Amino acid sequence: MIVDAWAQHPTLRHAQDPMFASLRRWTRSEAPTTELPVSTTIDALDQAGVDKALISAWVAPGNVMISNDEVAAFVAESPDRLAGVGSVDIARPMQAVAEIRRCIDELGFKAIRVLPWLWEKPPTDPLFYPVFAACCDLGVPFCTQIGHTGPLMSSEVGRPIYLDRVALDFPELVIVGGHIGYPWTDEAIAVATKHENVYIDTSAYTAKRYPPQLVDYLKHHGSRKVLFGSNYPMISPGAALADIESLGLDEDVRRLFLAGNAVRVYGLK
Numbered sequence: 001m002i003v004d005a006w007a008q009h010p011t012l013r014h015a016q017d018p019m020f021a022s023l024r025r026w027t028r029s030e031a032p033t034t035e036l037p038v039s040t041t042i043d044a045l046d047q048a049g050v051d052k053a054l055i056s057a058w059v060a061p062g063n064v065m066i067s068n069d070e071v072a073a074f075v076a077e078s079p080d081r082l083a084g085v086g087s088v089d090i091a092r093p094m095q096a097v098a099e100i101r102r103c104i105d106e107l108g109f110k111a112i113r114v115l116p117w118l119w120e121k122p123p124t125d126p127l128f129y130p131v132f133a134a135c136c137d138l139g140v141p142f143c144t145q146i147g148h149t150g151p152l153m154s155s156e157v158g159r160p161i162y163l164d165r166v167a168l169d170f171p172e173l174v175i176v177g178g179h180i181g182y183p184w185t186d187e188a189i190a191v192a193t194k195h196e197n198v199y200i201d202t203s204a205y206t207a208k209r210y211p212p213q214l215v216d217y218l219k220h221h222g223s224r225k226v227l228f229g230s231n232y233p234m235i236s237p238g239a240a241l242a243d244i245e246s247l248g249l250d251e252d253v254r255r256l257f258l259a260g261n262a263v264r265v266y267g268l269k
Contacts, residue, residue, distance in 0.1 A: 003262035004053035004237050006143070006178045006203030006229030009041045009074045009082070014058055014065040015233070019151040023234055038077040041232065045081060048237035051259070052268060053230075054110060056085035056143070060118045068099065072107045083268060084109040085143060090119060093130040100134040110266045111135075111176070113143035116157040123157075124165050132170045141265055143201075146177035146188055150204070150234070160188035167195040174265060178229055179204040185211045192225045193217075199265060203229030208243035215247055223253045227261045 008014065016031045045053055055074060058065035068086045075082045086103030088096040103109040112135055116123055123144060135142045146163070148155035160181040167175060178201045181188030192198045200222075202210060210218075218226045230240040249257065262268060 001052075001259040001263075002048070002050045002228065002237075002241070003259045003268065004045070004050050004230050004232065004240075005176070005201045005227040005262045005266070007041070007053040007055050007232040007237075008058065008066060009038060009055045009071075010036065010233055011066050011070060012036075017063075017065060019153070020234075022152055023150045027234060038074050038082075041074075042078055042081055044232060044236050044238070048230075048241055050237045050241075052081055052083060053232070053237070054083050054085050054262075054266065056113045057087040058118075059087040059089050059114075061089075061091065068103055068107060068109070071109070075108075083266070085111045085113050087113050088131065090114055090121075090127040090131060093127065097130050097134045100131065101138065104138045104140055109140075110268065111141040111143050115145045116162075117145065117149045117151070117153045117155065119157075120154060121157060122159070122162045124162050128166075129169075132166065132173050135174075136170055136172045141174040141176050143176045143178060145179050146181040146184070146200075147179045148183060160184050160191050163198060164191050164194065167191065167198050171195070171197065173197060175199065176201055176227065176265065179231070180211065180214060182211060185214055189213060189217050189222065192222065199225050199227060199261070201227040201229040202240075203231040204235060206235065206240050206242060207247055210247070218247070218257060219249060219253055223256050224261060226257055227265065228258050 057068045057071045071084045075084045086109045146160045174197045176199045230237040
C-alpha cells in the first residue's frame with residue numbers, strides 16, 4: 001500500500017495563479033487552460049501505484065484558490081482513493097474555528113493545512129493559535145510547509161524551529177511538516193525527534209533529492225516519523241517515487257514510510 005500525504009487536485013484558478021510561475025519554470029510545464037477532471041488525479045495515482053492521496057484546500061489572504069467544498073466534491077467522486085484536508089482564513093479566527101469544525105464534522109476531512117508563507121507569518125503568530133486549539137479539540141493533525149518556498153515569497157517563516165515553540169505550547173497537537181524543511185532539514189529532524197507528535201513528510205522532493213541526513217533518520221530512529229508525499233500536481237507521485245529503491249530501505253521501514261505512518265497519523269482506513 002502507498003499513501004500520498006501531500007497532494008492537491010487543482011482548480012483552474014489555483015493552477016493558473018501567477019504565484020506558481022516560478023514552479024512552472026522549474027518543471028517546464030504550462031498551466032492548464034481548462035478545469036482538470038478528478039480522473040486526471042486518479043490516473044496519476046494509478047500510474048505510480050498509489051492507493052490513496054490526501055488532497056488539500058488552499059486558502060490565501062483574500063484568495064480561496066481551492067475551497068473546502070470543492071475538495072469535498074473531489075473526494076466524493078473517488079472516496080476510496082482520496083481523503084480531504086481543509087484550510088481556513090486565519091485572519092478571521094472565530095470563522096476559522098467554525099470552518100475547521102465543519103471540515104471535520106460535516107465534510108469528513110482528515111486534517112487542516114495552513115501555509116505560513118502564504119500568510120507571511122510564522123506558525124508562532126497568534127493568528128495560528130485558534131487553529132491549533134481547534135485541531136486539538138477535534139483530534140486531527142495540523143499540516144504545514146517547512147523549508148524554503150518555490151513561489152517567490154519569503155522562506156524564513158518556514159523555519160522548522162518555529163514548530164518547537166508550537167509543540168511546547170500544544171503538546172497534544174499532531175503536526176506534519178511537509179516539504180522536508182530544506183535548507184533547514186537538521187532543524188526539522190531535531191524538532192521531530194524532540195516532540196512525540198511532530199512528523200515530516202517528503203512532499204516536493206523526488207526520492208533521489210532527499211537530503212542524506214533525512215534518509216539516515218528515516219532508516220533508523222525516525223522510521224515512524226517520516227511520511228511519503230509528492231506535492232502533486234507540481235511533482236507527480238510517479239516521479240516522486242521513481243528512485244525509491246536507491247534509498248535502501250528495509251521492508252519494515254519502507255512499509256511505514258509509504259503507508260503505515262500516514263494511515264496511523266491521519267486515521268485512514
